[in-house]
Amino acid sequence: xxxxxxxxxxxxxxxxxxxxxxxxxxxxxxxxxxxxxxxxxxxxxxxxxxxxxxxxxxxxxxxxxxxxxxxxxxxxxxxxxxxxxxxxxxxxxxxxxxxxxxxxxxxxxxxxxxxxxxxxxxxxxxxxxxxxxxxxxxxxxxxxxxxxxxxxxxxxxxxxxxxxxxxxxxxxxxxxxxxxxxxxxxxxxxxxxxxxxxxxxxxxxxxxxxxxxxxxxxxxxxxxxxxxxxxxxxxxxxxxxxxxxxxxxxxxxxxxxxxxxxxxxxxxxxxxxxxxxxxxxxxxxxxxxxxxxxxxxxxxxxxxxxxxxxxxxxxxxxxxxxxxxxxxxxxxxx
Amino acid sequence: xxxxxxxxxxxxxxxxxxxxxxxxxxxxxxxxxxxxxxxxxxxxxxxxxxxxxxxxxxxxxxxxxxxxxxxxxxxxxxxxxxxxxxxxxxxxxxxxxxxxxxxxxxxxxxxxxxxxxxxxxxxxxxxxxxxxxxxxxxxxxxxxxxxxxxxxxxxxxxxxxxxxxxxxxxxxxxxxxxxxxxxxxxxxxxxxxxxxxxxxxxxxxxxxxxxxxxxxxxxxxxxxxxxxxxxxxxxxxxxxxxxxxxxxxxxxxxxxxxxxxxxxxxxxxxxxxxxxxxxxxxxxxxxxxxxxxxxxxxxxxxxxxxxxxxxxxxxxxxxxxxxxxxxxxxxxxxxxxxxxxxxxxxxxxxxxxxxxxxxxxxxxxxxxxxxxxxxxxxxxxxxxxxxxx
Numbered sequence: 001x002x003x004x005x006x007x008x009x010x011x012x013x014x015x016x017x018x019x020x021x022x023x024x025x026x027x028x029x030x031x032x033x034x035x036x037x038x039x040x041x042x043x044x045x046x047x048x049x050x051x052x053x054x055x056x057x058x059x060x061x062x063x064x065x066x067x068x069x070x071x072x073x074x075x076x077x078x079x080x081x082x083x084x085x086x087x088x089x090x091x092x093x094x095x096x097x098x099x100x101x102x103x104x105x106x107x108x109x110x111x112x113x114x115x116x117x118x119x120x121x122x123x124x125x126x127x128x129x130x131x132x133x134x135x136x137x138x139x140x141x142x143x144x145x146x147x148x149x150x151x152x153x154x155x156x157x158x159x160x161x162x163x164x165x166x167x168x169x170x171x172x173x174x175x176x177x178x179x180x181x182x183x184x185x186x187x188x189x190x191x192x193x194x195x196x197x198x199x200x201x202x203x204x205x206x207x208x209x210x211x212x213x214x215x216x217x218x219x220x221x222x223x224x225x226x227x228x229x230x231x232x233x234x235x236x237x238x239x240x241x242x243x244x245x246x247x248x249x250x251x252x253x254x255x256x257x258x259x260x261x262x263x264x265x266x267x268x269x270x271x272x273x274x275x276x277x278x279x280x281x282x283x284x285x286x287x288x289x290x291x292x293x294x295x296x297x298x299x300x301x302x303x304x305x306x307x308x309x310x311x312x313x314x315x316x317x318x319x320x321x322x323x324x325x326x327x328x329x330x331x332x333x334x
Numbered sequence: 335x336x337x338x339x340x341x342x343x344x345x346x347x348x349x350x351x352x353x354x355x356x357x358x359x360x361x362x363x364x365x366x367x368x369x370x371x372x373x374x375x376x377x378x379x380x381x382x383x384x385x386x387x388x389x390x391x392x393x394x395x396x397x398x399x400x401x402x403x404x405x406x407x408x409x410x411x412x413x414x415x416x417x418x419x420x421x422x423x424x425x426x427x428x429x430x431x432x433x434x435x436x437x438x439x440x441x442x443x444x445x446x447x448x449x450x451x452x453x454x455x456x457x458x459x460x461x462x463x464x465x466x467x468x469x470x471x472x473x474x475x476x477x478x479x480x481x482x483x484x485x486x487x488x489x490x491x492x493x494x495x496x497x498x499x500x501x502x503x504x505x506x507x508x509x510x511x512x513x514x515x516x517x518x519x520x521x522x523x524x525x526x527x528x529x530x531x532x533x534x535x536x537x538x539x540x541x542x543x544x545x546x547x548x549x550x551x552x553x554x555x556x557x558x559x560x561x562x563x564x565x566x567x568x569x570x571x572x573x574x575x576x577x578x579x580x581x582x583x584x585x586x587x588x589x590x591x592x593x594x595x596x597x598x599x600x601x602x603x604x605x606x607x608x609x610x611x612x613x614x615x616x617x618x619x620x621x622x623x624x625x626x627x628x629x630x631x632x633x634x635x636x637x638x639x640x641x642x643x644x645x646x647x648x649x650x651x652x653x654x655x656x657x658x659x660x661x662x663x664x665x666x667x668x669x670x671x672x673x674x675x676x677x678x679x680x681x682x683x684x685x686x687x688x689x690x691x692x693x694x695x696x697x698x699x700x701x702x703x704x705x706x707x708x709x710x711x712x713x714x715x716x717x718x719x720x721x722x723x
Contacts, residue, residue: 009335200716224711235631311623312616313619
């Protein structure tokens with residue numbers, strides 16, 4: 001057992017971080033909010049984000065979900081707008097290129113939303129309990145534009161029945177959903193990481209009562225809590241990804257994926273909230289980037305499976321009748 | 335990242351499982367929790383079995399009498415013993431997890447030879463004399479005095495929260511040897527014989543109703559200078575080595591235990607109908623995620639410690655989240671039990687309510703959650719110390 005990153009994994013992560021700092025820094029982020037320009041996308045596409053997992057024979061790197069989540073942690077931290085997860089899944093499972101969003105109906109309340117519908121190449125349709133994943137033409141999705149809470153995630157509401165589309169043979173919907181949950185969870189871990197860094201950076205620099213506010217324990221403890229939620233979530237996401245690569249979507253792995261999504265959502269949403277609190281009045285402005293963190297975390301939180309669904313899945317796994325010997329072996333092997 | 339056992343780890347796991355499967359059925363029934371001599375005898379007999387089988391101090395360095403197992407193998411040891419329901423470390427806790435590792439790291443060759451084998455074999459039991467009535471979170475403000483008199487120290491003062499004091503042979507004792515130095519620089523780490531004249535132990539009844547801890551009164555107790563571990567006035571640094579051990583893998587077995595308890599709680603909720611409450615059910619699901627992630631965090635911390643030895647300050651994150659998750663577990667159990675949560679004597683010491691009471695100490699002992707947050711903020715995140723902090 002060795003949880004540490006390999007040399008290759010470290011350099012993958014480091015290279016991506018460096019690229020994103022250069023190509024999607026504070027100015028580009030502001031630019032994206034004001035004009036919708038997204039230079040981060042081209043940078044990521046050029047760096048091969050979407051071909052990390054595609055086969056080497058297809059020009060990809062043939063890496064696993066473990067490497068993909070490391071990359072998506074960095075992407076999440078950069079706040080590059082999507083649809084990143086759907087595009088990656090489509091590249092891996094449908095050989096697609098260009099922006100693809102996932103239409104994943106869940107049991108959750110509220111409308112079915114899809115980001116950037118008119119500019120997509122395709123949509124992946126993922127129905128609960130369906131035996132197949134379908135690829136559909138975005139032009140055939142009946143929808144109307146709605147005002148999105150996140151300025152960097154423009155949204156359309158689906159208003160009628162989804163097009164039939166083309167089934168993707170040999171693509172396991174359970175696996176696709178698990179991968180989508182994990183990649184989204186990795187984005188959330190990245191957001192939570194940015195929340196820690198922003199909160200700490202601001203707390204060191206902002207002075208009140210004659211000292212940096214970060215010298216006050218009340219502020220220190222907010223910052224500590226952001227980190228203390230982020231690190232277990234990071235461990236959970238990485239471990240679930242390694243498990244998915246090694247064993248596929250087994251019941252144990254799927255429960256671990258649900259746990260990873262649940263904790264990553266919590267780390268990102270609550271981390272962004274606490275970061276906003278540390279920023280005080282500045283945090284409530286459009287000018288500070290903190291609101292962008294929180295709004296994106298809210299978007300990801302609803303993707304693939306929300307808190308209720310994840311918690312139910314974990315609860316069900318706890319009481320599922322299992323072959324005790326087999327479970328112990330599997331747990332030991334993980 | 336590879337979470338599977340290596341071949342060596344898998345072989346270690348198989349051997350341990352086989353031994354546990356053979357040995358555990360031979361154990362006598364566990365003693366009554368209030369029977370301290372009985373508990374000592376039971377815990378040390380278990381330690382002796384581990385020693386004879388070559389599993390005592392598996393992760394201790396070979397020079398210290400251990401097996402030099404990797405941190406990953408030690409984690410397997412904790413995981414498998416807990417999963418098999420083996421006895422808890424109990425009375426051997428301070429020796430195996432505090433005093434022993436400290437002496438192994440900082441003691442003289444004589445001290446290592448004298449004390450370590452008897453810790454490993456269960457022959458001797460240790461207790462911890464750190465906290466004082468006036469020195470809790472601010473441990474470095476401790477006032478128990480040790481004055482040099484020839485080749486002895488004369489020690490006077492009092493200690494509190496001394497677990498296993500009633501049955502211990504030795505005490506790892508922090509004393510002030512230089513009252514004029516800054517508080518962190520005038521402390522020394524001594525080995526105190528619990529039968530020395532002037533040592534008085536008074537059991538301390540906790541809110542659980544039992545006497546898990548004791549107060550320790552020291553009245554001009556003579557301790558040989560040869561019993562000092564580390565240099566005079568260097569005891570704070572020596573202590574930090576010990577405490578970082580405590581915040582590292584010390585709770586790994588408990589994470590496994592909590593995951594098992596949570597599964598038990600879920601089945602209990604199914605039987606009594608509480609499972610039909612979605613809020614409760616999802617609360618249990620969320621806690622399954624928390625314990626699962628904390629186990630992964632332990633694996634990660636252990637991997638980082640491979641080759642390093644002393645776990646880093648990231649262990650504070652684990653301690654903070656785990657002690658809170660454990661308390662959530664017992665609070666959820668109370669929701670499942672309803673009014674049954676008010677009844678202590680239904681299933682004895684293992685009852686959910688007894689554990690809920692004991693659990694109240696988890697966010698206090700070994701560094702309160704508030705202290706942990708301050709450590710994370712200042713040492714991990716690099717936030718500045720404020721005035722007076």
